[in-house]
Amino acid sequence: xxxxxxxxxxxxxxxxxxxxxxxxxxxxxxxxxxxxxxxxxxxxxxxxxxxxxxxxxxxxxxxxxxxxxxxxxxxxxxxxxxxxxxxxxxxxxxxxxxxxxxxxxxxxxxxxxxxxxxxxxxxxxxxxxxxxxxxxxxxxxxxxxxxxxxxxxxxxxxxxxxxxxxxxxxxxxxxxxxxxxxxxxxxxxxxxx
Numbered sequence: 001x002x003x004x005x006x007x008x009x010x011x012x013x014x015x016x017x018x019x020x021x022x023x024x025x026x027x028x029x030x031x032x033x034x035x036x037x038x039x040x041x042x043x044x045x046x047x048x049x050x051x052x053x054x055x056x057x058x059x060x061x062x063x064x065x066x067x068x069x070x071x072x073x074x075x076x077x078x079x080x081x082x083x084x085x086x087x088x089x090x091x092x093x094x095x096x097x098x099x100x101x102x103x104x105x106x107x108x109x110x111x112x113x114x115x116x117x118x119x120x121x122x123x124x125x126x127x128x129x130x131x132x133x134x135x136x137x138x139x140x141x142x143x144x145x146x147x148x149x150x151x152x153x154x155x156x157x158x159x160x161x162x163x164x165x166x167x168x169x170x171x172x173x174x175x176x177x178x179x180x181x182x183x184x185x186x187x188x189x190x191x192x193x
Contacts, residue, residue, distance in 0.1 A: 033106070037103065040103040041103055044096060044099040044100050047092045047095045047096045048092075048096045050092040050096075051092035052179055052183070054092065055089070055172065056179075057085065058085070062081075063169055078151050079151070082151055086143075086151075089139065090144050093136045093139040093140070094140070096136070097132060097136045100129065104125075114126070115189075126189070127189075128183075128184075128186040128189050131178050131181060134178060135175045135178050135182065142167065143171045145164075146164040146165070147168045149164035149165075150164045150168055
């Protein structure tokens with residue numbers, strides 16, 4: 001059992017196989033447009049949890065802990081853990097946004113337009129969408145370019161590296177702040193209008 005659960009790819013594959021088994025078992029013969037809309041919602045929530053979970057990992061764990069990590073151990077985080085976490089972080093943000101936009105159009109023609117224009121009754125979900133779009137832009141256009149410098153993926157002078165680390169942290173904290181109303185609006189918008 002340890003060999004199975006100790007292997008990330010195998011454990012993920014088993015989870016996917018179980019997902020497919022549940023999907024086929026529950027919805028055999030009923031994979032119509034409504035089914036695919038619900039599957040899109042599942043995918044949107046799954047990658048959204050991955051994205052926001054990593055945002056919270058960075059802000060609740062990694063950033064506050066790094067000052068107390070001994071200098072000789074910091075490369076373990078900056079060279080191995082952070083680059084992988086940032087890969088999943090930025091692509092989870094991208095897929096969350098793309099699937100969310102597709103899902104909005106699957107719900108009803110014009111739903112996405114009305115939400116982004118903050119028209120009633122789509123105002124709440126629209127605010128959540130705009131916050132999510134701002135957060136995804138922060139990930140791709142501020143956090144990631146600056147983290148590449150801060151982590152040494154892109155070679156820069158030490159003063160540039162320090163400024164990049166600070167900028168990435170501030171953008172990450174901005175996303176932490178925005179995530180709270182974004183999550184509220186996404187949940188409220190999907191259930192109360």
